[in-house]
Amino acid sequence: MLSVSRENELVSEDDFIGQITTVEIDQLLPADLIRLDGISEEHVALIADSELCTPPIIVHKATMRVIDGMHRLRAAILRGDDSIQVKFFDGTLEAAFILSVTANNAHGLPLTAADRRAAAARLLALCPDSSDRAIAAIVGISAHTVAAVRRSTEQTAQSNSRVGRDGRVRPVSTVEGRQKAAELMAARPDATLREVAKKTGLSLGTVADVRRRVLRGDSPVPAGQSGPAGSVNSPAASAADGADPGLDVTASWRQLTRDPSLRYTSHGRQLLRLLKAHSSVAQIAHSVPSHCSQNVALLARECAQAWGQLAQRLEGPRPNPADGLD
Incomplete structure (x- = not known):
């Protein structure tokens, strides 16, 4: 089941119509592509040459537009097929787009980082009240990246509240x-x-x-x-809430990993591991059992405050080591 939140579902299993059916290819319309580079002809050729059975494509029933499976459709055309197996979806256009993003993340040719950011921008336009974490879970990027996309997209409608993944509406402030x-x-x-x-x-x-x-x-x-x-x-609050939108986090990370004073010391390597841990937050969140959620959330906030204090100390005036010498 796919949704922006558990209680305000945009996509559900009930939106799929009946069993898999065969549809004439000339009845279908091309997908509203979420890939900035379009169709990969190399991937199409691999599918066309494969003898493995591919899953049915997903088609929006009301418009007959492909939601998921353009590479499989192109491969069928390349093979000279007149028809293809289809599973119909009867949800809204907004739900169809969410399904397209999640389906492309789940299998086949992975979406690029640019594709994911573009998808996040479109989802923010469609669902401006959804939280950064809810959008991140759909697109497959971090909540911090979604927050940066939200800030950089001036035309996105802003709201004083956010709908979280649990369906609850919480104030932005x-x-x-x-x-x-x-x-x-x-x-x-x-x-x-x-x-x-x-x-x-x-x-x-x-x-x-x-x-x-x-x-x-x-x-x-x-x-x-x-x-x-x-x-x-305050620097600490800024660090805890999200990175400066003008900061290139990837470049900063690469620069730190090349620094010998960090790479070749035990404390330095430990720091690098801790700094990298945030990149897997989305995967970690999915693995936390529901009965542990509140305790993990409480400790996570404590960690965030500790990191904020660290950032404040590092951004403030640094003491001179010589001052502490007898």
Whole structure:
């Protein structure tokens, strides 16, 4: 089952019509290609020469436009076939596009990084209220990359809320929610985290962070965060919320991996491994059992705060080693 969220499904198994059927090729319309380079004739030739049975292509019933399987369709034409096996889809055009992206990620010729970013931009235009993580799960890129695409796409409609993968609507800014949570905790000290989260619309992890801050006597809102989410002005908050859109993360990573002071020291290699770990966040999220989700989310937020503190120290004035010598 494919969806932007569990409760607000755009694609479901019920949208597929009947069994696999055979359709005349001249009745089909070409797909709205998500590949920037178009059809790979080399891949088409490989399919045409293969004797293996290929899965049916997916076609949008209302328009007879191919959703998934243009390479298989071209291979059938190259072989001189007049018909091809089809599985019909009866969802909306938006759902058909989501299905096209997920199907191309699941099998066949992989989408390039540029293809995925372009698909993310289109999904943001179709579903501007969906969270970065929900879009990332569909396209197969990181949530940070989706956030960068969202910022760079000026024509994308912006919203004050996001629909997460769990179907819940959460405000983009948590400032007002954090303040309300702190007020609720003061008025009802016995209120559970889940009760406060339900009344404020915040996640359990955010509510837990508010409670820790209140107990320490700190402000419920992290330093530097004000206004809409992402409107943070401290280096630590910027690092925790996402990379600078003008920063080439790939180039920075390559530069660090070539640095002998990191590559040939144990602490340096450990740092490189930790920095690289974020690239597999999407895969890790899928592997976390539901009963562990809240604990993992809570610890992940703690790690994010620790990384933010590290970034703040590194971006601040560095002490002179000589100052510590006797």
